[in-house]
Amino acid sequence: MVQNLLFGTAGTPHSSKEHSSIAGIERVKELGLDAMELEFVYGVKMSQETAAQVRKAREKTGISLSVHAPYYINLNSADKQKLGLSRHNILQSCRIGALCGAKSIVFHPGFYLKDSPSNVFKNIKSAIEGLLETIKDEKISVALSPETTGKPSQFGSLDELLELHSQAPKSLLTVDFAHLHARSNGCLKAQKDFDAVLEKIEKTDGQLLKALHMHVSGIKYSAKGERNHLNLQDKANDFNHLFFLNALKEFNVSGTVICESPSIEADALLLKSSFARL
Numbered sequence: 001m002v003q004n005l006l007f008g009t010a011g012t013p014h015s016s017k018e019h020s021s022i023a024g025i026e027r028v029k030e031l032g033l034d035a036m037e038l039e040f041v042y043g044v045k046m047s048q049e050t051a052a053q054v055r056k057a058r059e060k061t062g063i064s065l066s067v068h069a070p071y072y073i074n075l076n077s078a079d080k081q082k083l084g085l086s087r088h089n090i091l092q093s094c095r096i097g098a099l100c101g102a103k104s105i106v107f108h109p110g111f112y113l114k115d116s117p118s119n120v121f122k123n124i125k126s127a128i129e130g131l132l133e134t135i136k137d138e139k140i141s142v143a144l145s146p147e148t149t150g151k152p153s154q155f156g157s158l159d160e161l162l163e164l165h166s167q168a169p170k171s172l173l174t175v176d177f178a179h180l181h182a183r184s185n186g187c188l189k190a191q192k193d194f195d196a197v198l199e200k201i202e203k204t205d206g207q208l209l210k211a212l213h214m215h216v217s218g219i220k221y222s223a224k225g226e227r228n229h230l231n232l233q234d235k236a237n238d239f240n241h242l243f244f245l246n247a248l249k250e251f252n253v254s255g256t257v258i259c260e261s262p263s264i265e266a267d268a269l270l271l272k273s274s275f276a277r278l
């Protein structure tokens, strides 16, 4: 299969004419990038009317869209109201995202709190199965893409999300490589470490590598995991984007690479041009 990798920004590029999703999509196109993630991280505030306009901009430009759902989601909450709100936030992200023409809905699944990881897995799996059913009933054509998270206190290691996909195959995943690196205090050091991530995904389900949703950025971390994102070429960053891109090439990965560095468009362009030179 011919490799098809799209590169884009997490949200509207800073250099857009105005700070709107539509201006963002147009700017992404002008920059020569391919994709944009709509950031619903502080709540799904976009109206259906705006979503219809976003869809038009998407169709006119051919820019591929995804959605990042609100941050304050916890599908492991024991509080029924908080759990209901988490479900609601994901579903609204799916509904509005689908109207925009987005394909993947990214979210951080939840926190362990004081529960055992196996109980948390059960809770989150059953919540996601319920969401998948609602999406099917409402005929919303988006993929649920729980993301690998950056802190060991958050559910969402690569193993957990791959196991979730094995048990609920319609649940895909977003692989945030900077988060994987930060989560285990800097585990992605050499080329072989990046290769091992893709090898593990391939072993679980090779199809995943044909349309993988990915996040990447420079990152600052401690033993407690992620602290903040950095630009790829920041001196304090030790996440090696060239090893990352080499691995994508070697495993013939297709899909979307969303850049979450502070300089979103500069680093997205750096990733795209570096990949083209491999």
Ligand SMILES: [Zn+2]
Residues within 6 Å of the ligand: 068, 106, 107, 108, 147
């Ligand atoms: Zn995220």
